[in-house]
Amino acid sequence: MSAIKRVLVANRGEIALRILRTIKEMSLEAVAVYEKPDSEAIHIRLADQAVFIGDGPRKDYLSVEKIIWAARKSGADAIHPGYGFLAENPDLAAACDATGIIFIGPRPDVIKNLGDKVFARQIMQKAGIPLVPGTGNLPKGENEIPEAVSFGKKFGYPLMIKASCGGGGRGIRKVNDEEALKKMIPKARSETLSAFNDDSIFLEKCVESPRHIEVQILADHHGHVIHLGTRDCSIQRRHQKLLEIAPAKLPEDVLEKIHQCAVKAARESGYTNAGTVEFLVDSRTNEFWFMEMNTRLQVEHTVTEELTGIDIVRRQILIAQGEKLDIAQSDVVLTGKAIQVRINAEDPKQGFMPEGGKRIEVYQSPGGPGVRLDGSIYQGFRIPSEYDSLLVKMTVRAYDWEHAIQRLKRSLKGFLIVGPKTTIPFYLAVCDDKDFRHEDFNTSYIDTHQHLLNYEESEREVAKIAELIAEINVKHHNPYTV
């Protein structure tokens, strides 16, 4: 491995920008790629060069061939995949290997192994990491249903039917009884096939209202593995994370055990680069089980960065070019609290319906102490309906939980986004929620706190009056006086 000079970022939106910023800080050259709907995207402007890879949407960002082509064309010697798209596709990592390009991430076989949920469980089981009771890949054919039913009889309901290749909350179904199980298995299989091009599924016991807690890992090619502490990602809607916190509120001894399990999981799987080990934690007993390992940079890596001061992307690049990790575990200090909110162009009142296609007429963002923004939007930006609805991530960091909430609230109020509806007023309602203030939440939070959606739409008195002033100006008199 040799020193990286030019990095191609195989992604779009805020994460492309996030990675480009570190590349710039390291005085490296940055290459962006873009599909047609992203022709005016801001990541193109920030990169040293940008390669058009096709009309898309999505299919060109998902094309290993196009990405490799763009890297060769632009003379990039490394590729950072970001998250989503090709990040956890072992084919890109393998193609990089084949063409002598450095893939900033784990080895293709590790991606493949950990991407296979059943295989990953086997690895963890060997390492003695607690696992939620589950089956291997269900056999196809006549044994499929009997095996599933006997698992249900043994461990009780509800159960989860999971796609072996799923991830990011996709390909998961919950069944409450045997009848539903029998009915859902064929459906789950066909859905899995169309989503992941693989119809393998397995069963897992469902832990009711667990907390979703994950550990950030860094591992170099010299056998050095450290963790950067936990993140609590329990606040989700339909398995999509909305708000993430670092570190998780857990007793010291439990934290220590979880950290060690995560490090062990990374070692056991031969992991290199940055990764995340996800656990389910029982809200009452703090008992925890391995869920899966994500072989990429996470959306919510920001909270860990803010808490530890460690630039994870920078470490990814350094690890990828073969350097030794020069941070000892004892150097990692976890003090304070960091919260990230995903500000999406969605209407929470309409089931978080995306507001794609709308224009951002006004964009003003907060600043001041302890506020970090990762976004790619600007005044006049049209939200493409072709991609996800994330506008900007805001991460606040403060001395303790109470201060963090106060800072979060203050900063949320500092946004002015005119055009689409956003998740901001919902987060403001969350800030005032008693359970949230007590740091008491789990993955059922949104379902059990539906009243938080009854917030009043924020109204801007000045904009209402400005509209009248515009009308007086246009009509040359005030029509409401006659």
Place this chain on the structure above:
Amino acid sequence: MGIQKKMQHFRITPEDLCSKGPRFVLDKLRDSAKGGGYYIANTERDLSQSDFKNRIMPHTQLIVADERNESGFFSLEITGGASVHVDLLRKQINPIEKLEILREKMPDLLFQTLCRGVNLFGYRPYPENVVRLTVQNFARYVHVWRVFDFLNHIPNMIPVYEEVQKAGCLLEPAICFSTGEEHTDEFYVRKVGQILDVTGKDIVLCIKNHGGLGSSHRIGRLVRTILERYPDLVIHYHGHNTDGADTFRIVAAVQNGAIIVDASDHAMTGFYGPPPLMSVVHELADIGYEARGLDIKPIVEASNKLRAERPFYKDFESQFFGFDPTVQLHKLPGGATGSSFEQAVKGGFLDRMPEILQKELPQVQIELGNWWSVTPGSQILWTTALTNVLEGERYKKASDDLKNLLLGRYGEFPFRFPDDNVYRAVFGDKWKQIRDNDYGPQVIEDVSIEAEKKVLEKRIGRDATDDDLVLYLQHPNDAVNFFKYEAKHGKTWVLPPSVWLRKGGFKLGEKIEFTDYKGKNHTIEVGPQRKNKNADVVTYLVVDHHVEPFVTVMEENAESVKKVAISAKEMADLAQKGDIRAHIKGTVNEVSVKEGEKVGKGQVLIVLEAMKMLNNVVSEIDGQVSEIIISAGDSVDVGDKLMSIKKD
């Protein structure tokens, strides 16, 4: 006692009224008046209504709030009359919220209102439960209640009297004053007696000279005669300066024992409202009368500030500068004098005004019974005289209001029935029979307040507060339109008149600074405009340092295409075919029939409201209602289709 302390000693504050009650206030007024004292009320509302078509904005009132609070007026008349309606309709402010805001800035000043007995602040009689609810609501902010009836018909005012007294406010029943042989001292003294029988003695009595009629001698004698019969009565003289001579009448009223008189800020006085307050004070000082509690310095300062604001209201001042001593003939009240000229200019009959005002109107007054020309009676007199002259035929085109008046709906005639000839012209040869069978006061059933509230909430799509409901019950359609306006444009009363009443648009780069109702400062800088693909206009404004586009929908474009001119003849022809059109521009007040209903010729189909008057749309044929296009609350223009009738 130092001057400052003495001044304070005489003042009457809301605190006095609320903690010690009306009787304490009345005793204090009587005591303070001893030895050549009197009080002066600032009737800003009447000034705004008579000389500025009620358009003085809260922004202007707030500029001088501190000065007014320190001036030591007996009271500030700041609401009532038509102002409640104009607040909603043309100023886009909630008239109750306005009081709340002004109250906060003028905590030491009694607020006064003027209301009609059955009509309150509207133009139509309201059910008694609506009257009571409205008074209860406004009484939170209004301390002095002047109540009148254009026929001086006491029963019409009783519900308001009762609610005002129940609320612990100061009740000020008015006797309307006019001139002519019927208007004797004996008549008025008898009226005062009738009032006192109902109210008891703890009232202020107002002599309401809304036209500014009679001489100073006449007013002085009236005050003296009333006080001879009721020596302890606190009399409040209210006049208008239409003939330029009200100061004389005020002086005479005080000399003869009136304790409170009305005037207003000299920087804003015009020709039809109250006279300049300082002129009154000056005149009376020289003959040994002192305005108790009054401090001249803040009064001068207020006017110094108001002078700078007056130019912004020039469009609402009278078309004609100068006093109008012919008021002694036409007797129109202050507010109606200005608007009659405005109407004459708009209607193109300015040349006929001498004839209308100086000949026809005086004659109509006598023929209808020489009662008092004040709302709603003044509208009936004016409209009748106007129609008589413009139509060239007297009383043939009687308005529904005139018909109602003739049939006693508004109350008893004070002196005599209108002339037989009037009845004959209006109702035909069988007029006597009609009058005998159908004479009597209008009985208005109480409405279900809860049901009305539900309707309101449906129309505005949100919960309604008590204030919302009260405004809605007074002016249903205009209140709803206002609520919709406010939801869209916010509280725009914070804007100065230079912005609110701007003509010709703003200069590129012009900066508009204002403080919103929450107390936040804002700056809006006017940027360029462009048309978008719908031909609507996008204006770029720099709102608090950030550029923001605002779209103005140009509905006029669309409307001008839609409207097709239609003549009265065409409309009459269409009506014969069952195609019912609007004959006037106005608002649908009521749809009197249902779809599928059988209707007969002459049956009322729809009631339209325009110019404070109700107008019936009647069927010209027998048939069945096949289609109703409009609904209550819709605005309609001349020629708009309203309904279809299928001919039998």
